Amino acid sequence: MVATTPLSMKSISFLVHNSTEQQNDLQIQEQANEDIIYRYPVLRGVATKEQVESATMDELRLYMQMAKMVDDIDNDKEVYSIRRGLSDEKR
Numbered sequence: 001m002v003a004t005t006p007l008s009m010k011s012i013s014f015l016v017h018n019s020t021e022q023q024n025d026l027q028i029q030e031q032a033n034e035d036i037i038y039r040y041p042v043l044r045g046v047a048t049k050e051q052v053e054s055a056t057m058d059e060l061r062l063y064m065q066m067a068k069m070v071d072d073i074d075n076d077k078e079v080y081s082i083r084r085g086l087s088d089e090k091r
Contacts (some may be wrong), residue, residue: 017071037060039053040064041064044071045070046063046066049064
């Protein structure tokens with residue numbers, strides 16, 4: 001006689017596994033959100049890691065604002081490029 005796991009037990013272990021994965025994903029997302037004030041200015045190129053690590057909270061806020069401005073400029077360039085491409089297609 002071969003012992004088999006009932007279907008319901010397989011489903012439960014699958015759900016537990018997915019639940020654990022989702023919990024880990026949420027923890028990673030929360031950690032990333034907490035660290036964004038330190039990482040985002042570096043990722044956008046407005047400050048170095050060293051500058052961010054030694055910055056005051058006011059300086060961090062300034063770096064964040066500058067990073068957002070860089071994003072706005074990049075978004076404007078992208079929109080302009082898309083519009084330009086669309087107008088070229090009409091010709």
